[in-house]
Amino acid sequence: xxxxxxxxxxxxxxxxxxxxxxxxxxxxxxxxxxxxxxxxxxxxxxxxxxxxxxxxxxxxxxxxxxxxxxxxxxx
Numbered sequence: 001x002x003x004x005x006x007x008x009x010x011x012x013x014x015x016x017x018x019x020x021x022x023x024x025x026x027x028x029x030x031x032x033x034x035x036x037x038x039x040x041x042x043x044x045x046x047x048x049x050x051x052x053x054x055x056x057x058x059x060x061x062x063x064x065x066x067x068x069x070x071x072x073x074x075x
Contacts, residue, residue, distance in 0.1 A: 002054045
């Protein structure tokens with residue numbers, strides 16, 4: 001389920017970012033390398049942030065499971 005959430009957010013984000021990138025390249029053609037580089041940096045940062053946000057619930061659950069197992073003497 002998290003993968004589908006991430007996919008949907010990424011598709012919308014990437015389409016919007018690419019449209020903005022194309023607009024900026026049209027407006028500042030002499031800076032196309034800078035615009036494209038910043039676009040890549042921004043997309044990578046967005047992907048890393050989304051992955052972190054979506055994984056945080058899994059890490060909380062894993063910590064809870066370990067604590068519970070310790071309480072029950074299973075560990």
